[in-house]
Amino acid sequence: MENSISVAGLIKRFGRTTALDGLDLTVAQGEVHGFLGPNGAGKTTTIRILLGLQRADGGTVRLLGGDPWHDAVSLHRRLAYVPGDVTLWPNLSGGEVIDLLGRLRGGLNPARRNELLERFDLDPRKKGRAYSKGNRQKVGLIAALASDAELLLLDEPTSGLDPLMEEVFRQVIAEEKRRGRTVLLSSHILSEVEALCDRVSIIRQGRTVETGTLTQLRHLTRTFISAELSTPPNGLADLPGVHDLQVAANQVRLQVDSAQLDPVLRQLTSHGVRSLVSQPPTLEELFLRHYETSRHETGQHQTGRHETEPAT
């Protein structure tokens, strides 16, 4: 089966700043793919290149089997896009915008449109200027979801939505997935990503630092271990993947990359384990680690991929 999106080594520069620095992204047909990364990591730039609104400076980009820059118009008829900040024309009503965008994409399903208006609880008669941020977002979402597009590009689509509406959004995306639509979902909301996405790509400073299924990613997180041993331990610091090691007599506290758990446990048991507390890895931890590292490294020259890159 052909991939809906395949991006390799994508490079985009704005003057002297490099927005995308060799980004890779593969979205298989029919999957919901989470696209994560801190602010300024290059998510929106990537999506705009996929839309053919911006031109790549290097790398290869294929979208629905075509070139997004050269085949923009024909590809656009097969996809629907919701920006992170939907802006509306102040003198057009929400219903008019939904219909207009739908028609420009080649038609929308009126029954579906009305059903979505109902479910998202949107008054389509209000003028663009009268909508709140969340309601503007709903206009963009309904216009995209009521179309027959085979690919949905959603750039932080739920920003400004209340928790009830977020729940509706999740249900609707789950339905779209069952219908076989492909979704690229850029998001900061982990619960949303966990609930909806088959696979996830995390990007940082214009590069893909992790990609895989959520189960695979969980293996990349660190487990926290606190143990009381019979004898003072040695050799722990030399083991790969051990972080934040604290030893006080027979007490040990450490974090270990999940892939390196086994050698650490062997080392511990060799010293006689009296008690052991282990906290399982969470995705939050993984994301926060990437987000924070990004903050620390801002302005520095980046030398390579993150250390948790799976060994190949």
Next chain:
Amino acid sequence: MTAFTGTGNLARLIVRRDRVLLPIWMLFMAVLPLSLASGTATLYKTDAERQGYIDDLGSSPLLLLFYGTKPADPNLGALIFWRGATGMVIMALIGVLFVIRHTRVEEEAGRRELLGATVVGRHAAVAAALLTMTVASLAVGVLVALGMISQDTPAGGAFAMGLAWASASILFAAVGAVTAQLSEGAGAARGIGVAVVGLSFGVRGAGDVAAGLSWLSWVSPLGWIYQVHAYTGNRWWIFGVVAVATVAVSALALRLSARRDVGAGLLPPRLGPPAAAPGLSGPLALAWRLHRGSLYGWLAGLGIVGGLLFGGVAKTSADLLADNEQLKQILERIGGTSGAADVFLAGTLGIGAIAVAAYGISAALRMRTEEAALRSEALLATGVSRLRWAASHLVFAFLGPAAVMLVTGLVAGLCYGVSTGDVGRAVPRVLAGALVQLPAIWVLAALTVAVFGLAPRRAPAVGWAALSVCVVLGQIGAALQLSQALLDVSPFTHIPRVPGGTVTVAPLLVLTVITVALVLAGLTGFRRRSVPVT
């Protein structure tokens, strides 16, 4: 903390934000009567000459509509107060628009909310806008008075005139503060405010023109200010009336503003249709929705009102020229050599064309507004190509000005034809004079399109700067005795003077070729560049 806490800080914010715009319009308004006075003083030296001039102008009801009733005494100051009365209407419009700009526009953009959460009293935003406008208006008033004194007119009359000009913007600033409370959208507030100025102007004009209706002049607030009669009556007590009215209207604005929620209007917002009409299905249909308001405005304002004015006054001004040998020589030296009315018509159509060029530029800049607001992104992510999207706006940037000039020429021609009794001859000649301007108008719109495609962030600056250069070269270039090479920079320099002059096709063709080249360059750049550039 009182309801006015923070007024001073907000006023400073207004001055900071308008640090360019504020001095420009103040200076412009201050120089207006001065330039009028120095020009008139050299052409009409004696009381008898000025009385003749007043009688000539006063014979046209259309001019009385603008200027008010003729002054009782033909001294220079009185003549300028009368001739320059339109300046007071401009001051009134500035007052309305300035206050809405700093109240309702801020509220609609959500910035007022940000400020409202700080230590700022309930009345501070409205009070700061009114305070700033009052101080700026009084400064204009003083400058106007000093300018008039420099023309050897009596100081008493000069200050009465300056204060009358200031009164117009101060009083209508309060009106603007009231209209800003009415609607949620700034556009509607502006519309209502400008309509109040227009109504005051119309009622006053009717009172001044129609015999037996002179009481109407006293119904209109603009009428009171006309009635100051600087240099003849110097009715200072009228300023007391204006002050009381200003305080009362301002108090009303503050009460209305205190009674409503931030962001809300007193009039309920109108709802739109729940679904789009079948016709709203393409970029051109959307562009029509976005452009039609300003197109209607220009068709009505310049096309019909301007056309009536140009055509209606042409014969009067021709008679005027016939009376004044010196003026006749000057105008014939600058322009065509045929009839004086032709000179007047060609000149006013040229000025109208510069205004229409402003419309063409603003319609072209709509593309930039749409892009910067990220609205073009949503459209270009659908099955709309970039060229098709750009074309939907270019239709209005190029055919919009053509429609306005067409209507201006038709109305002016009809109106002039009626006054001379020869409609059949007047209409085609005046219409040609209007349409011959189009290539120059298009060059400016096309330049804006080119910059939009190649360097989008600079498009507004370049477009408006180019227009300013044309205004300067066209209006005062000859007076400054600039070299012909410099004057040739403006496309309007190359437009033949019609009616009256001979039409040479070559410059019109060259301008059209330049237009096409600029548009092609802009579209090529737009197809190749990133969108949106913010």
